[in-house]
Amino acid sequence: MVTQIIADVSLAVAVVIVAISSIGVLVMPDVYGKVHFVTPAALVAPVLIALAIAIREGYDQSSVQTWLALLFLVIAGPLLAHATLRAARIREKGDWRPGHSGDGPPDEAEGTEAEEAPR
Amino acid sequence: MSAFVAAAIALLVVMIPAGVVLWRGKLMEAVVAYEMISSVVVMVLALLAEGFQRPGVFELAILLAVLLLGSGLVFVRALERWL
Numbered sequence: 542m543v544t545q546i547i548a549d550v551s552l553a554v555a556v557v558i559v560a561i562s563s564i565g566v567l568v569m570p571d572v573y574g575k576v577h578f579v580t581p582a583a584l585v586a587p588v589l590i591a592l593a594i595a596i597r598e599g600y601d602q603s604s605v606q607t608w609l610a611l612l613f614l615v616i617a618g619p620l621l622a623h624a625t626l627r628a629a630r631i632r633e634k635g636d637w638r639p640g641h642s643g644d645g646p647p648d649e650a651e652g653t654e655a656e657e658a659p660r
Numbered sequence: 661m662s663a664f665v666a667a668a669i670a671l672l673v674v675m676i677p678a679g680v681v682l683w684r685g686k687l688m689e690a691v692v693a694y695e696m697i698s699s700v701v702v703m704v705l706a707l708l709a710e711g712f713q714r715p716g717v718f719e720l721a722i723l724l725a726v727l728l729l730g731s732g733l734v735f736v737r738a739l740e741r742w743l
């Protein structure tokens with residue numbers, strides 16, 4: 542009975558987390574803000590759901606397969622977030638590095654070129 | 661209807677705001693929404709497999725989780741270079 546309650550509460554919390562993340566993806570103004578709300582839905586909620594299935598089924602094929610899917614989600618989440626933000630910055634600035642985009646401190650190569658420029 | 665099936669249906673319902681971004685948003689914003697929806701669909705498949713007691717469906721969840729990484733990286737890389 543207690544385990545059933547824990548499993549149901551885990552499922553409910555997972556749904557609430559995904560709902561908040563989904564609303565966050567909708568209301569954030571730019572892609573950089575939206576990516577912040579993907580991580581709870583892609584990492585925390587799967588852990589809670591896998592926990593609920595493990596509580597319900599114990600150690601068997603279903604729970605092991607769920608944890609395996611969770612493992613791939615945990616690996617994929619940060620990698621995809623990084624790649625997505627990198628692509629967004631390249632599409633926006635032309636390069637992901639601060640020195641090449643004009644919005645950060647120039648690197649040494651650009652400074653040297655500026656000093657050696659003809660007057 | 662078990663709690664797992666109810667949770668799967670609830671997850672699909674609460675993904676509507678992300679679906680709006682996927683439909684109406686700019687290109688990179690739609691990619692973010694797509695990645696989030698893909699991650700949630702993995703959970704939905706696992707919940708439906710547990711709710712209907714179909715262990716074979718868990719393999720779909722694992723397969724989608726694996727493909728999520730590969731397809732996402734390829735898609736984002738293509739957006740970065742060519743699209």
